[in-house]
Amino acid sequence: MTEPQSSGTTLRTLTRGLEVLETIAAADGTMTAKAIARTLDLNLGTCYHILKTLQQDEFVIRLRNGAYVVGARAARLSKTVNLHTxxxxxxxxxxxxxxxxxxxxxxxxxxxxxxxxxxxxxxxxxxxxxxxxxxxxxxxxxxxxxxxxxxxxxxxxxxxxxxxxxxxxxxxxxxxxxxxxxxxxxxxxxxxxxxxxxxxxxxxxxxxxxxxxxxxxxxxxxxxxxxxxxxxxxxxxxxxxxxxxxxxxxxxxxxxxxxxxxxxxxxxxxxx
Missing domain, CATH: 3.30.450.40 (GAF domain)
Known part of the structure; x- marks a missing residue:
């Protein structure tokens, strides 16, 4: 059975989201949306959409200066990795x-x-x-x-x-x-x-x-x-x-x- 055509797009969006999250974690509060988009060669609109989703789901937090840091849910994932490894x-x-x-x-x-x-x-x-x-x-x-x-x-x-x-x-x-x-x-x-x-x-x-x-x-x-x-x-x-x-x-x-x-x-x- 052939998978729906949208599945590849969905997986690509997921990959981009994870790349954005990883970039934010590595930058430790020093990167804005524009800097993230530039680093990952992302369309700025796409980057904003991903960041909005990550922020709504508490994976990232937007600071007053426009930079992003890892949120509570991402921190819990990190804690789990540390615990098991x-x-x-x-x-x-x-x-x-x-x-x-x-x-x-x-x-x-x-x-x-x-x-x-x-x-x-x-x-x-x-x-x-x-x-x-x-x-x-x-x-x-x-x-x-x-x-x-x-x-x-x-x-x-x-x-x-x-x-x-x-x-x-x-x-x-x-x-x-x-x-x-x-x-x-x-x-x-x-x-x-x-x-x-x-x-x-x-x-x-x-x-x-x-x-x-x-x-x-x-x-x-x-x-x-x-x-x-x-x-x-x-x-x-x-x-x-x-x-x-x-x-x-x-x-x-x-x-x-x-x-x-x-x-x-x-x-x-x-x-x-």
Missing amino acids: RPEPALSALLVGLNQKTRETVYISGWYHGVVTLQEWIAGSHILSVGNLDVGYSGYLHTRASCKAILAHLPSTRVEAMLPPESFVPVTPNSITDFDAFAQELVTVKKNGFAVDNEEFEIGVSCIAAPFFDEYRNPVGAFAVSAPTTRFAKEMHVLAIHVRDAADRATAYLRTEATGATVTPLDNHRLA
Whole structure:
């Protein structure tokens, strides 16, 4: 049976509405309707119509200066995402420690419904903006160090199933754009014990990540540290030490919790 012709238009309108909502959330009260329309290349009339609908349904709020912020209903959605993707308190504590040691922006990612998802992040002492990377983000697996760190320890067939050819979007000129090159990259990642994003997700920003494992040696998450590329190049060796230490401690914790036997970070290397 052929779907009604209007369904495509309806879905496109929904997509545009979500894009507007995402743009408002990222701008944090700095964008007016005209700025949103310009950013998304939307007709101004269409943008006003979407904003009016979002405002009526309490997904956004219009401020006195004409800018928009996220409303109560959108905030509840964000709270739900945070609640369901939040890492264990012990892992969050390790993330805090990693942030204090490096003074850089740090992240922890893990599985959420079969997808590697950003679970928590802490800003560094230096201002660093990395695209729309926030809690719940799960896009562009082939460009993110945390994803590469985890995928390197999965069977190649599973990785290939997760990343069909159309997944390899050139987010930046440095992004890997085919599976064979990506598979070779994962071999290097597994050998080194850490993964690097060399401006593959955002120009000017580099990242390093290390995976942690459960009691069955399955990769269940990764810690990551990002920094401006100029500083990253100078500090990469030290950042690698700290991010691997956090990952080793996470693995030791998870194995101890699961088995009841005390496992130290040093034991992880003996068991690996």
